[in-house]
Amino acid sequence: MRIDILTCVPNLLDSFFAHSILKRAQQGGFVEVKIHDIRDYSTNKHRTIDDYAFGGGAGMVLQIEPIAKCIRTLQSERNYDEVIYLTPDGELMQQRMVNQLSLKGNLIMLCGHYKGVDQRVRDLFITKEISIGDYVLSGGELAAAVLSDAIIRLLPGVLNDETSALTDSFQDNLLAPPVYTRPADYEGSKVPEILMSGHEAKIEEWRYEQSLKRTRERRPDLLQS
Structure with a gap:
């Protein structure tokens, strides 16, 4: 381009x-x-x-x-x-x-x-x-x-992980779900256990549910378009 x-x-x-x-x-x-x-x-x-x-x-x-x-x-x-x-x-x-x-x-x-x-x-x-x-x-x-x-950032090869852009907010009219990194426990605030389970299908299901929940709360108009 x-x-x-x-x-x-x-x-x-x-x-x-x-x-x-x-x-x-x-x-x-x-x-x-x-x-x-x-x-x-x-x-x-x-x-x-x-x-x-x-x-x-x-x-x-x-x-x-x-x-x-x-x-x-x-x-x-x-x-x-x-x-x-x-x-x-x-x-x-x-x-x-x-x-x-x-x-x-x-x-x-x-x-x-x-x-x-x-x-x-x-x-x-x-x-x-x-x-x-x-x-x-x-x-x-x-x-x-x-x-x-x-x-x-959407051009093939620009991002190290090309699937990253596909999971951004507004793709599929949904906001992105919460994300976490180390440490798993910060002053008592813990990362959801599902994300450390290693169960890919259940993790994706959780992320979709969180995206839907966040979109309903913050940008319900996106679900109507």
Whole structure:
């Protein structure tokens, strides 16, 4: 997979992709992540990429020309399955969506900033709009990082144990069950005996029951979807 992220503050993303699972995924050749500075595609020597909104109002708007130039340059080099815009008014990100995106080959992610992008960018280039929650951030960089992380960890070979991702919360619309590690007894608080029984079928049954119980208590809406 290749992910191209378009942003006007590329340094915000450098550290995120330089550590842990995301770093190993790139080093192992499972994914290629490229971060593009929209200012490199500015149409003037001052590297300007924003302007006042027609009709007035507070805040600046990202212009169409630099973004269009960047997207078209990338699209001339390879085919992209989706051109994604990270925006608070997009479709709410859910595990089902992430699973589908993890099957794609090439993705472009556009990070909004200021008051957003010229609507014509969305009309002409964007194929999918995604929100990571009902709140507003200073820019789409954190949202792009969250979406990328969720996708990349699902790619075959990225996790040491490929079954790990399949037992995460929200897979099968259930929250993950409680997990325990050593010591088995911490100041009188003990690990459930079933988990130390070695009986795999009964352990899986217990975990499913705990997932169901936790989901009913914390996210009953998941059981209705």
